[in-house]
Amino acid sequence: MQRSRLISVISTVLLFIALEVLSIVMVSKNSIVQRYRIMGGVRNSQSAMWNTSRKVQYFINYRVENERLAQENLKLREDLERYRTIMDNRDSLIVEPLYSYIQARVIKNSTNKQYNYIILNKGADKGIKPGMGVITDKGIVGVVNAVEKHHCQVISFLSADQRVSAKLTKNGSFGPLSWNGHSVMNAVMSEIPAHTEVAVGDTISTSGFSTIYPPDIPIGRVAKISENGVALDLTVALFQNFSALQYVYVITNNNIDEIKSLEESNEE
Amino acid sequence: MKSNIWNILLYVLVFILQVLICNYLDVGAYTYICLIPLLILGIPLKTNINVTILAGFGIGLLLDVFSGGVMGLNAAAATMVAAFRGLIYDNVINRDHRYNTETPSISSIGLESYLLYLTLCTLIYLVVYTFLECIGARPFFFILFRIAISLVIDAALALIISNSILDKESSN
Numbered sequence: 095m096q097r098s099r100l101i102s103v104i105s106t107v108l109l110f111i112a113l114e115v116l117s118i119v120m121v122s123k124n125s126i127v128q129r130y131r132i133m134g135g136v137r138n139s140q141s142a143m144w145n146t147s148r149k150v151q152y153f154i155n156y157r158v159e160n161e162r163l164a165q166e167n168l169k170l171r172e173d174l175e176r177y178r179t180i181m182d183n184r185d186s187l188i189v190e191p192l193y194s195y196i197q198a199r200v201i202k203n204s205t206n207k208q209y210n211y212i213i214l215n216k217g218a219d220k221g222i223k224p225g226m227g228v229i230t231d232k233g234i235v236g237v238v239n240a241v242e243k244h245h246c247q248v249i250s251f252l253s254a255d256q257r258v259s260a261k262l263t264k265n266g267s268f269g270p271l272s273w274n275g276h277s278v279m280n281a282v283m284s285e286i287p288a289h290t291e292v293a294v295g296d297t298i299s300t301s302g303f304s305t306i307y308p309p310d311i312p313i314g315r316v317a318k319i320s321e322n323g324v325a326l327d328l329t330v331a332l333f334q335n336f337s338a339l340q341y342v343y344v345i346t347n348n349n350i351d352e353i354k355s356l357e358e359s360n361e362e
Numbered sequence: 363m364k365s366n367i368w369n370i371l372l373y374v375l376v377f378i379l380q381v382l383i384c385n386y387l388d389v390g391a392y393t394y395i396c397l398i399p400l401l402i403l404g405i406p407l408k409t410n411i412n413v414t415i416l417a418g419f420g421i422g423l424l425l426d427v428f429s430g431g432v433m434g435l436n437a438a439a440a441t442m443v444a445a446f447r448g449l450i451y452d453n454v455i456n457r458d459h460r461y462n463t464e465t466p467s468i469s470s471i472g473l474e475s476y477l478l479y480l481t482l483c484t485l486i487y488l489v490v491y492t493f494l495e496c497i498g499a500r501p502f503f504f505i506l507f508r509i510a511i512s513l514v515i516d517a518a519l520a521l522i523i524s525n526s527i528l529d530k531e532s533s534n
Contacts, residue, residue, distance in 0.1 A: 106411050106445075113419045113441045120426075120434030121494050206388045207431045208495045254499030275500050276391050337388060 144202040144213065164341040167231055168197045171343065175308075193308050195343040196220055198228075201245070205278045205336050210250035212236060214342065217244045227306035227345040233313045233334035234258055235342050237306055246344075252278060252336055260313055260330075261301040262292055268301040271313065271330065278336045281314065286326040292319060298330050305347050305354070372527060373404050377421070384429030394491065394512045398425060398436060399483040400520045402443050406464045411448060418444025432495065439490040443483050450482050468525055480524070481517045488512050 175193050198220075202213035216222055218241045228235040228248050236248040236256065249256060252273045260271035260283055269285040283298060296316045302309025318329035347353070380397045389395055402418050409417075422440030426433045451466065455475050468476045488509045496505045 106415070109412050110415055110441065110445045113415060114438055117419070117422070117434040117438030117441060118494070121432055121438065123433075202385075202430070204385075204430050206390060206393075208391070208499060209432050211430060254496070275496075275504065278391075 145215070160340060164197055167341075168195055168343065171195050171231075192348055194346045194348060196222060196346065198222075198246075198342055198344055200339045200342060203336070203339050204250070205252055208254045208275060210252040210336075211239070212248040212250050212339065212342075214246050214248060214344070215244070216344065217242045217246050219243050221346065222246045222344050225306070226347075228342050229307065229311055229345060230334055230339070230342050233332060234300065234307055234311060235334065235336075235339065238344060250336065251281075258307065258313075259301040259303040260298050262286070262290070262316075263297040263299045263310075263312070265291060267292070268303065271298065274329070279332055280317065281330045281332055283316075283328040283330050284322065284325065286328060288321065288324050288326055290326060292316060292326065292328065294319065298328070305350055306345070308345065369404075373401055376401060376523065376527075377425070380425060381428045384425070384431075392508050392511050393515055394488065394508070395519065396436075396439075396484070396487060396491070396512070396516055397520060397523065398422065398440050399443050399480065399487045399516075400524060402440060402447060403480065403483060404465055405444070407448065407451065407466065408464060411445070414448070415441060415444045418442075435491055435494055438494055439487045442490045443487050446486060447479075447483050450486075451479060454482060455479050476524070477517070477521060480520055481513065484516050484520065485509075485513055488516070 172195060175195075179192055196216060198214040198216040200212055201215050202211075204210045204212075212228075212235065214222075214228075222238060222241050224238050224241055226238040228238060234251055236250045236253075238246050239249045240247045251258065254273070254275060257270045257272050259268060261268040267286055267290045269283050271281050271283045274280050274282045286292065294316050298313045298316065300307040300309055300311040300313065312333060314330040314332040314334075316328050317331040320327045320329070376397050380395075380401075383395050383397075387395065398421060401421055402414075405414050405417055418440040419437055422437035423433075425436040425440075429436070455466070455471060455478065466476060466479060471479070492505055492509050492512070496508070
């Protein structure tokens with residue numbers, strides 16, 4: 095009797111440990127992507143549901159006007175990129191823009207978790223690939239993580255493990271920028287040398303030290319300066335309100351293969 | 363029989379409500395609204411512990427799939443609550459009650475005992491969930507603050523739902 099009770103207790107403990115370990119393994123893999131790929135049917139029905147609810151919201155929010163403005167922004171952004179490339183390559187006859195943009199609409203956006211994500215209505219059929227950056231005219235949004243034919247998933251900048259290389263626009267001092275986890279409107283820029291001249295209200299923009307985001311995309315303004323040993327931590331008020339995301343641009347770095355091949359040859 | 367089916371339907375409705383809350387309600391970074399402990403407490407006490415643990419894991423995993431975010435967070439927390447709810451009930455509430463009531467409710471064990479039972483189970487859930495989500499990424503005080511705020515809101519919400527819908531039905 096006692097032996098069967100012991101076996102029963104051991105089996106319960108083993109079951110409990112097995113399920114907890116399984117859960118923690120899933121968490122450690124941060125498996126947003128895993129769910130996205132495995133749960134195809136669920137995801138498709140969810141996408142349809144989110145699409146419908148978003149459509150209602152867009153109808154209320156002057157969808158047509160927004161669409162027109164987004165297209166216009168896309169064209170202006172491409173023009174700007176073209177001119178910027180021409181300026182950088184004045185000695186060359188053949189000029190191809192370094193970055194091009196794909197306009198997309200947000201159909202699902204979470205902001206209240208520590209690891210947030212966004213679903214866009216464009217996918218592999220429009221040329222979107224994992225690792226591409228996502229921005230708006232008001233700042234950075236995140237990085238494409240998983241791609242399906244008609245949709246893609248973006249790891250939001252509002253995630254605990256997201257870091258962006260940013261700089262103080264006025265003097266170029268750079269450091270990593272990450273979400274502070276508290277408010278959707280604030281981020282923290284750290285590792286700024288203490289001697290750096292910085293004031294509340296200064297603009298922060300992307301540094302361009304990555305293949306994901308082009309340089310000089312405005313991100314936010316310095317809202318608070320605090321000392322952290324020999325460095326400064328800057329609280330940044332983001333320009334982009336993540337709760338109101340509607341249209342975004344997915345960035346294609348046209349030289350990505352070349353840069354990656356250089357990086358790989360350096361590693362060797 | 364009809365009452366049992368109606369009860370199950372009510373719990374399914376609570377689950378749907380939880381999914382909708384996770385997907386559409388933005389309550390800020392300091393609060394996680396979770397009604398899952400309420401569903402786990404709805405599993406009859408006489409149910410085999412292994413079945414309860416599996417059911418807890420299943421409910422948590424299902425919520426992870428439907429709600430977005432990191433897979434395994436709700437599964438780990440719900441499994442923990444399912445494993446320990448019997449111990450909590452026996453040691454903190456009253457061992458004798460286990461044989462008098464199938465599913466503890468306000469009407470069967472009283473408001474104070476039920477609130478204590480519900481709060482402890484919700485606390486376990488939130489501790490596991492919040493630590494797994496934030497550990498290494500957020501300061502310790504942020505985690506504690508988040509657990510405290512969420513606990514107050516979740517326990518109050520669960521009590522309201524339990525009192526107004528679930529308990530009313532079980533007493534009928």
